[in-house]
Amino acid sequence: MADDLGYGDLGVYGQAEILTPNLDRLAAEGMRFTHFYAGSTVCAPSRAVLMTGKHVGHNDIRGNRELQPVGQQPLPAANVTIGEVLQPAGYATGLVGKWGLGSVGTEGHPNRQGFDRFFGYLDQRHAHNYYTEFLYRDEQQVTLPGNRMPEPKREDGAGHAIEKATYSPDRFTEEALGFIDAHQKQPFFLYLALTIPHANNEAGTEGMEVPDYGIYADRDWPAPQKGLAAMITRMDTDIGRILERLKTLGIDERTLVVFTSDNGPHAEGGNDPDFFDSNGPLRGVKRALYEGGIRVPMIARWPGRIAAGAVSDHVGYHGDFITTFAALIDRPAPDSLDSVSLLPTLIGRGEQVQHPFLYWAFYEQGSRQAVRAGTWKAIREPMFSGPVALYDLASDPGETTDRAGEYPEEVNRLAALMDEAHVAHPLWDGE
Numbered sequence: 001m002a003d004d005l006g007y008g009d010l011g012v013y014g015q016a017e018i019l020t021p022n023l024d025r026l027a028a029e030g031m032r033f034t035h036f037y038a039g040s041t042v043c044a045p046s047r048a049v050l051m052t053g054k055h056v057g058h059n060d061i062r063g064n065r066e067l068q069p070v071g072q073q074p075l076p077a078a079n080v081t082i083g084e085v086l087q088p089a090g091y092a093t094g095l096v097g098k099w100g101l102g103s104v105g106t107e108g109h110p111n112r113q114g115f116d117r118f119f120g121y122l123d124q125r126h127a128h129n130y131y132t133e134f135l136y137r138d139e140q141q142v143t144l145p146g147n148r149m150p151e152p153k154r155e156d157g158a159g160h161a162i163e164k165a166t167y168s169p170d171r172f173t174e175e176a177l178g179f180i181d182a183h184q185k186q187p188f189f190l191y192l193a194l195t196i197p198h199a200n201n202e203a204g205t206e207g208m209e210v211p212d213y214g215i216y217a218d219r220d221w222p223a224p225q226k227g228l229a230a231m232i233t234r235m236d237t238d239i240g241r242i243l244e245r246l247k248t249l250g251i252d253e254r255t256l257v258v259f260t261s262d263n264g265p266h267a268e269g270g271n272d273p274d275f276f277d278s279n280g281p282l283r284g285v286k287r288a289l290y291e292g293g294i295r296v297p298m299i300a301r302w303p304g305r306i307a308a309g310a311v312s313d314h315v316g317y318h319g320d321f322i323t324t325f326a327a328l329i330d331r332p333a334p335d336s337l338d339s340v341s342l343l344p345t346l347i348g349r350g351e352q353v354q355h356p357f358l359y360w361a362f363y364e365q366g367s368r369q370a371v372r373a374g375t376w377k378a379i380r381e382p383m384f385s386g387p388v389a390l391y392d393l394a395s396d397p398g399e400t401t402d403r404a405g406e407y408p409e410e411v412n413r414l415a416a417l418m419d420e421a422h423v424a425h426p427l428w429d430g431e
Helices: 021-028 043-052 082-089 168-182 201-206 223-248 318-328 343-347 408-421
Strands: 031-033 092-098 117-121 134-137 140-143 188-193 257-260 298-301 310-312 358-362 368-373 376-380 388-392
Touching (some): 021 223, 021 257, 021 298, 043 082, 082 092, 082 188, 092 168, 117 168, 168 188, 223 257, 358 408, 368 408
Parallel strands (some): 031 310, 092 117, 092 188
Antiparallel strands (some): 117 134, 134 140, 257 298, 376 388
C-alpha cells in the first residue's frame, strides 16, 4: 500500500510523465479496478478500515488527530484484524512500513493486532521522516546509520534530518524481501505499508525527500515535482524486485499480490498535485471527500487465477480485504463488518455481492460526510447538519455539477444513509 498516491499517478491509470513499468505490468498480468475506494481520505482511519473491515461510521479510528493523554489513538484490542484472521490458519504474518494504529506498550501495537513481525514506523508523524534516526523492530528501537536530527530532538522521531545516509524505504524493501525468503515454504501474509510518496511535512517545501532525482534530474520541473516523480518510480522499482523474488523462489503462481493507496494525492512538502494531474479525471485531493480524495488505484495479480489484463468497474473499498482474505482460506470473517468478498470479481468464485452503499466521514476542516450508492454520490458539509450536494458519477465522474435541486428524493435517501451509517463514538463525537 502506497501513501498518498493519487488515482492518476500510475501509467496504467493514465499518468503520462512518471514511469511505473512494474506496476503497469502488474495490471497487465492481473486485474485493475476503476471504482475502488480508500477507507478514508487520510492515513490512520484508512488503515484502520483496511485492517478491520469496518467503515469510519463504525470504526474506533476515525481521524489522524492525537487524543490526549494516550497520544496517537491505538486500535482497541476488541477489533479483529486481517492478521488475526490469518494467524490461526497457519499464516506467518508480517508488517513492514507504516502502522499508525498504536505505539509501544499499547493494545494497538501490531504484535498485539495479529502480526508476528513488525519493522517500521509506529507513529504516523514519525513516518513523515524518511531519514529518521530509528525505526522499530517489534517493540525495540533500531538505529538507522548515518542519519542525524538537529537538537533538540523530538521524542516521536519526526523532523527534518541534517545528515542523511539511510533512506527508510530502502530498508523496507530489504525487510520485505527477507520476510518472503524466510517464509517461502509456508503460507505467509506480508502487509508492506510504504510511506512513498507522502511528504515530510516537517521539512516544508523540501518535503519530497528522496536520495536522488534519478531519471528526472534533468527535467525542467520544480524540485518538489522531480522529488515526487523520483519517489514513485523508486517505489515501482522496489515492487519490481519483490515480484522478481517471488518468481525466483518459485512461488509466483501461488501468491496473490494486491496494490493500492491509502487515500488521494497530497498538496504538501511543496508538491503541486495538478502538475502531474495526480487525481486524473477526478476532483479533489487528500482530505476531500470528492472522488480525488478517496478513489484510489487497486491492482490484483494472481497468475492462473485472476485473468490477465482484466479491468473491473466493481465498486469496492479497503474494508473488503478482510472478508476477501477470509474467503480465500475458507475461514469465516468476523461478525458485524462493512465488508464483502471480492473473490467473485477476482477469480469468478460465486456471485459478487454489491455494497448497498459506501460511507466516509472526515472530522477536520469543519467536518464532512459522503456516501456512494450505485452511481449517486452525496457529500454533506458540515457533518450531520449541512447542505447535501449530489453528483451522478456515471455521467459526471469529475463531480462538476450538483444535481441536488433536480433530485430531492435522492438527496433525502442518501442523507438518510449517512445517518444510518454513523454510530456515535465518545472519542470522536463527544457523546
